Amino acid sequence: xxxxxxxxxxxxxxxxxxxxxxxxxxxxxxxxxxxxxxxxxxxxxxxxxxxxxxxxxxxxxxxxxxxxxxxxxxxxxxxxxxxxxxxxxxxxxxxxxxxxxxxxxxxxxxxxxxxxxxxxxxxxxxxxxxxxxxxxxxxxxxxxxxxxxxxxxxxxxxxxxxxxxxxxxxxxxxxxxxxxxxxxxxxxxxxxxxxxxxxxxxxxxxxxxxxxxxxxxxxxxxxxxxxxxxxxxxxxxxxxxxxxxxxxxxxxxxxxxxxxxxxxx
Amino acid sequence: xxxxxxxxxxxxxxxxxxxxxxxxxxxxxxxxxxxxxxxxxxxxxxxxxxxxxxxxxxxxxxxxxxxxxxxxxxxxxxxxxxxxxxxxxxxxxxxxxxxxxxxxxxxxxxxxxxxxxxxxxxxxxxxxxxxxxxxxxxxxxxxxxxxxxxxxxxxxxxxxxxxxxxxxxxxxxxxxxxxxxxxxxxxxxxxxxxxxxxxxxxxxxxxxxxxxxxxxxxxxxxxxxxxxxxxxxxxxxxxxxxxxxxxxxxxxxxxxxxxxxxxxx
Numbered sequence: 001x002x003x004x005x006x007x008x009x010x011x012x013x014x015x016x017x018x019x020x021x022x023x024x025x026x027x028x029x030x031x032x033x034x035x036x037x038x039x040x041x042x043x044x045x046x047x048x049x050x051x052x053x054x055x056x057x058x059x060x061x062x063x064x065x066x067x068x069x070x071x072x073x074x075x076x077x078x079x080x081x082x083x084x085x086x087x088x089x090x091x092x093x094x095x096x097x098x099x100x101x102x103x104x105x106x107x108x109x110x111x112x113x114x115x116x117x118x119x120x121x122x123x124x125x126x127x128x129x130x131x132x133x134x135x136x137x138x139x140x141x142x143x144x145x146x147x148x149x150x151x152x153x154x155x156x157x158x159x160x161x162x163x164x165x166x167x168x169x170x171x172x173x174x175x176x177x178x179x180x181x182x183x184x185x186x187x188x189x190x191x192x193x194x195x196x197x198x199x200x201x202x203x204x205x206x207x208x209x210x211x212x213x214x215x216x217x218x219x220x221x222x223x224x225x226x227x228x229x230x231x232x233x234x235x236x237x238x239x240x241x242x243x244x245x246x247x248x249x250x251x252x253x254x255x256x257x258x259x260x261x262x263x264x265x
Numbered sequence: 266x267x268x269x270x271x272x273x274x275x276x277x278x279x280x281x282x283x284x285x286x287x288x289x290x291x292x293x294x295x296x297x298x299x300x301x302x303x304x305x306x307x308x309x310x311x312x313x314x315x316x317x318x319x320x321x322x323x324x325x326x327x328x329x330x331x332x333x334x335x336x337x338x339x340x341x342x343x344x345x346x347x348x349x350x351x352x353x354x355x356x357x358x359x360x361x362x363x364x365x366x367x368x369x370x371x372x373x374x375x376x377x378x379x380x381x382x383x384x385x386x387x388x389x390x391x392x393x394x395x396x397x398x399x400x401x402x403x404x405x406x407x408x409x410x411x412x413x414x415x416x417x418x419x420x421x422x423x424x425x426x427x428x429x430x431x432x433x434x435x436x437x438x439x440x441x442x443x444x445x446x447x448x449x450x451x452x453x454x455x456x457x458x459x460x461x462x463x464x465x466x467x468x469x470x471x472x473x474x475x476x477x478x479x480x481x482x483x484x485x486x487x488x489x490x491x492x493x494x495x496x497x498x499x500x501x502x503x504x505x506x507x508x509x510x511x512x513x514x515x516x517x518x519x520x521x522x523x524x525x526x527x528x529x530x
Contacts, residue, residue: 172482219433223334246511
């Protein structure tokens, strides 16, 4: 099984390492820049190129891990001289059909994780959501995905969008909450690390409690005094004030509707 | 050293267990309801009461862990017959001065953690922020806190408010992001557990990266296409749309100002 990685960013790097570990051969890395193409090919011990025309035409899989806004043009460029193999992308919010009428066999290979180049991620427990343009392709993708993860799910492009959306909430927005917490403390000379035990416990709780059951704090208690105090403390940052207000209102509304829901039962 | 716990909620329960483990005697639990007073006193093997007048008057510490809106009245009621001992509360956003002119020795004992009654929390690494109304009280509080935690900090009421505010961001609002993620998936029949590896990794990252360096996703990339798609997907929930927009704008603005900041250096 021969794989070409198109793109050499965080996702491609981690995926390439996982393939290598599973004995799947990455034969070539393509990237727009020599630096990142070479960097990843050094790790995977394979060829690299920055010329689309030099991408080998005999691989089994071409996996595109590039920014959404360059994906479509890159597919057109690559497909101009490569006609066989299975074409895949790894994007949460791009349809499988971005390959339609360009190649015969295609699909999506979407690992749900946040990747950094320098942080090792064990793929085994990462959910991989796959989609093929035919039953045959889907089956092949399932086999490929199961070589690196025990959590493989077949999913339509339609539903995959919602996975991506929820990932933005539980990863990107959560991380931004950490940033804001850090900034608030830094203004008073307090290091971020004092928050870490609280951050770990908050995460740990949702492994055995429903998030709604784990909710604590002034908003769920409807403690208007604290909420007003906190909003005043952020007087020099209207964006944070707005976010804080909307969060508190939504927490209160969602917990009230839950209570109403229970009252009905 | 004899402690009376006033309140029998999540914080009092966990604090009582930590005291017991450290060999500090909790002699009595007061709560408004018999059920919770008895429940906690059973765990701690001590007396309980629901009558303020029956609270023993010879303890060394009276620790109030009750809702902010009942704290002040409860202090007045308890102090009507108890004149000695050190009076403490555990609230992030209440001033130390809530005890002023009511008792002689008082302070704050604020453990920064999210507590559930049924989840065991190891106090050792939990930061405890203390404040006494005199140097003598502060020293006694420091000794008490160090019996259960290795992270003890002296802090004014003024700065403690900001600790509480940042805790709301990194705990309460983070947990609400988990709730929203769960709800979005549930609408499409996908279980919350698929998000757990992503949630763990997001938390793990900030133990060795600054949150701003760990930021990923469409907002920090300025990927307007995805942002617009996501907002459309939430068409039946205007509150989430508003939060999503504000989050994305703030992530983008904060990362841009960081870049500008770097450009200046």
